[in-house]
Amino acid sequence: MKRLISYLLFLIILLTGCQPSTPPEPISKNLIALGTVITITIYDNNFGESLIELCFDEVKRLENLLSVNIENSDVSMLNSQAGISEVRVSTNTMEVIKRGLYYGELSNGNFDITIGPLVNLWAIGSNHAKVPTNDEIQKAFPLISYKKLMINEDNNTVFLPFKGMAIDLGGIAKGYIADRLIHFLSGNGCNSAIVNVGGNVITLGQKPSGDLWKIGVQDPNESRGTYKAVASIEGSLSVVTSGIYERYFIEDGIRYHHILSPYTGFPYENEIAGVTIFSELSTDGDALSTTCFALGLEQALILVESLENIEAVFIDHVGQIHKSSGIGSTIIFETN
Numbered sequence: 001m002k003r004l005i006s007y008l009l010f011l012i013i014l015l016t017g018c019q020p021s022t023p024p025e026p027i028s029k030n031l032i033a034l035g036t037v038i039t040i041t042i043y044d045n046n047f048g049e050s051l052i053e054l055c056f057d058e059v060k061r062l063e064n065l066l067s068v069n070i071e072n073s074d075v076s077m078l079n080s081q082a083g084i085s086e087v088r089v090s091t092n093t094m095e096v097i098k099r100g101l102y103y104g105e106l107s108n109g110n111f112d113i114t115i116g117p118l119v120n121l122w123a124i125g126s127n128h129a130k131v132p133t134n135d136e137i138q139k140a141f142p143l144i145s146y147k148k149l150m151i152n153e154d155n156n157t158v159f160l161p162f163k164g165m166a167i168d169l170g171g172i173a174k175g176y177i178a179d180r181l182i183h184f185l186s187g188n189g190c191n192s193a194i195v196n197v198g199g200n201v202i203t204l205g206q207k208p209s210g211d212l213w214k215i216g217v218q219d220p221n222e223s224r225g226t227y228k229a230v231a232s233i234e235g236s237l238s239v240v241t242s243g244i245y246e247r248y249f250i251e252d253g254i255r256y257h258h259i260l261s262p263y264t265g266f267p268y269e270n271e272i273a274g275v276t277i278f279s280e281l282s283t284d285g286d287a288l289s290t291t292c293f294a295l296g297l298e299q300a301l302i303l304v305e306s307l308e309n310i311e312a313v314f315i316d317h318v319g320q321i322h323k324s325s326g327i328g329s330t331i332i333f334e335t336n
Contacts, residue, residue: 044205063177100169106303115260145262182236229313240279241274310324312324
């Protein structure tokens with residue numbers, strides 16, 4: 001009898017050990033920074049909230065360098081010294097500015113980090129947003145040109161040569177910060193996580209469950225949180241969406257969104273209502289989402305197809321979806 005009981009106990013232990021282990025519950029925390037919500041979720045059970053808190057410290061450090069709304073940031077110092085003197089900036093700030101200049105060239109100036117004077121005129125996203133006068137817009141034009149910005153990489157200095165010039169890194173900084181967070185997590189040994197910096201989503205590794213990452217794609221013609229489709233991806237990838245739904249105001253029955261043209265002084269008007277960029281780096285996805293929105297559907301698709309490891313989905317004003325050639329093969333895209 002004792003031998004039978006021992007055998008049954010051994011069998012129970014053996015069968016219990018063969019059961020598939022339940023994936024650990026993810027740990028997730030939010031931070032309000034950069035004028036948005038930042039969410040970090042860790043699926044790797046070797047790490048807890050302390051690693052997320054270290055990530056949030058890195059967000060605050062970078063925000064203090066790159067934000068136009070913080071008085072002593074690198075960006076604010078640059079803008080206050082426009083036409084006066086060059087400013088020594090951090091390595092991080094220089095990296096973002098250089099990447100911004102690259103996309104200025106790639107987009108033929110449609111993406112321009114010196115668009116600050118126009119952003120300040122429109123003030124979209126603030127309580128005093130308004131349509132500027134034609135005279136105000138005309139005065140801003142000479143102050144906007146990424147080609148006028150001067151950098152000296154030897155001593156990490158940047159100079160805006162004319163008083164009134166102002167850089168605004170809002171079209172690229174969130175992507176850069178998302179990349180830095182993934183780099184930080186990976187560098188600390190984390191193998192599975194997802195970071196969302198105000199709509200700039202980037203994944204790290206695989207889900208422990210083996211499931212694909214599923215990321216909702218905003219319907220730009222509906223209120224925020226209404227998804228047009230779900231993108232399923234495997235492994236590490238950045239997904240960035242921009243559109244007319246993000247920041248806007250309505251005046252005299254006309255809706256004005258926040259993606260401004262340095263050529264017209266007004267928000268871009270074309271068939272695109274929203275664009276989602278899939279890329280290895282969120283910095284690229286951030287800048288390309290604005291660039292593609294600016295170029296319009298036909299030219300944006302040509303640009304995307306010319307770039308390696310970049311895919312895109314466009315949603316037009318009537319809700320029709322347009323996809324680059326890699327969507328459906330490397331990325332599963334399912335409409336609701």
